[in-house]
Amino acid sequence: MKSAPQKIYVAGHRGMVGSAIVRQLLARKHDPSNIVLRTHQELDLTDQAAVRHFMQTEKPDQVYLAAALVGGIHANNTYPADFIYQNLMIQANVIDAAFREGVRRLLFLGSSCIYPKLAEQPMREEALLTGPLEPTNEPYAIAKIAGIKLCESYNRQYGESHGVDYRSVMPTNLYGPGDNYHPDNSHVVPGLIRRFHEAKLQRSPAVTVWGTGKPRREFLHVDDMAAACLHVMDLDPGTWRDQVKPMQSHLNVGYGDDVSIAELAQLVARVVGYSGRLSFDSTKPDGTPRKLMSSARLEALGWKARITLETGLVSAYQDFLNRSQNRHD
Template identity: 75%
Template sequence: MNPMPKIYVAGHRGMVGSAIVRRLLAGGVAQDAILTRTHAELDLTDQAAVRAFFRSERPDQVYLAAARVGGIHANNTYPADFIYDNLMIEANVIDAAFRQGVRRLLLLGSSCIYPKLAPQPMKESALLTGTLEPTNEPYAIAKIAGIKLCESYNRQYGASHGVDYRSVMPTNLYGPGDNYHPENSHVIPGLLRRFHEAREQGAPQVVIWGSGTPRREFLYVDDMAAASVHVMNLDAEDYRKHTEPMLSHINVGYGDDLTILELAQLVARTVGYGGRIELDPGKPDGTPRKLMDSARLRSLGWQPRVDLAEGLRLAYADFLKAHRT
């Protein structure tokens, strides 16, 4: 590493990427040491363009937070886009990083990599032990491929080239910079928008998808950014002590979960909506439960700081800001 490393944050306009930039700046990294490119400036699915960028800029560290993401509806509607775009982004960035001598790279994945019926809480070792949740299988397979890319480059080039590529698997994330699209958003931003609009319109009820019984874990995005920077900068020997041989990924979760109905009730209180909450059991539930086992990361010195109630207040404030503009 150079005394003043150049750090490339791929996906810096997204919720996670922007939080990583905030965390780096708060930690003393100079603004001009952080490399960013918009999609218009650099299409990460274009191999030639990605290789040219790495040859020109020669970053020392890479945070790969760029991805095509969305909720159940988006995953069901655009499966080809989800698998193709994410496979291409990962393959292009990871290989270009290696070709230009980048020794430390962090891939951001997703808890959907684990089997639909994985034992709870889900350990890193549950990967590839069962069938994936069908609604987001294309996206999950792309993220699993990214993990295996990191592991494979470590196996083949770790000893000879000092390659140390890692992956973090976050639970469901939310917070500033989220996507509040009425159809293509994740559960928390989608609920925030729907309850806000219901309150504004005086609607007597809000209908939520599914039975309301699936349990989900949620992590505030700035906690995820702190975990990402923490994992990126861990000493290699310390990191290996807490991971299985050649296992590049590590879980990042809050450590507690709640049902979708309980979440909806909490969002309604946060927004100030006083109407009824109705369930639509004809819509898909997805995985029955997704709780991460984050014991490894906690043993490495990271802890979440923002609880769900406070995080929802911050997220709603961000929604109101985005809603006004």
């Protein structure tokens, strides 16, 4: 029986995905003292020297690279330099320092925005680098593509000689506990939760949603994503090589179905309990027309999402209420 790693470093443990990975590790009885965590104040991952010193000191056996600067369309449009620079630096520093200290197993978390704007649906792993990206989040997407290629390159150069096995997972749109509910810089689900909640409290007769409402998106609960991360990390090298094509190191992680933004807004309004009118502002950007990922390869490896969208939205709204209450205490 395979023994658990002595040390697991979760980069970005305060973020939505990182915190969910920690919850999954603890639920699977990993010793908390062997889960290595650092806040941004304790370790700036854009600081190469600091990251190398950390790896030299802690020497983890596995690394989950969930740290990233993330945001929605507005944030990506407003801070493109921040999104490409910070994410490139985080990825390069962590992956290289991990290699230098003998970390053989690393999992990099990317994003579905790596695929071309007009990629064939559902998007398969082979669609990477086959067409132009969505302009509104191109800097972030390019950084994430670079992360995938870093993992591929270290595998190609050091896989046989050093036993390097760095893997990447590309989640679809994520939501759930630990999300960012900022009024301007959030993704669509937390943004809608906040707006409908505030509209309910203010008894607003209507809420306006960005865009036409026609684009279709796939949404995956963050606890499902965390479970997929552990599943992929635990796959033995032989199984991984058989399922993932040579020279490719990433797998899609999706829910398997999508909804229109209009349908999503109606569902969030129902979960929140807002009964006013919904309207759509077509002067605001829609982004990619459709983003549905094929998770067939991961499903063939024994993993499938379990949390339905409505059930997941209920938990996400409860998380928002809990955090709102804590801010008011």
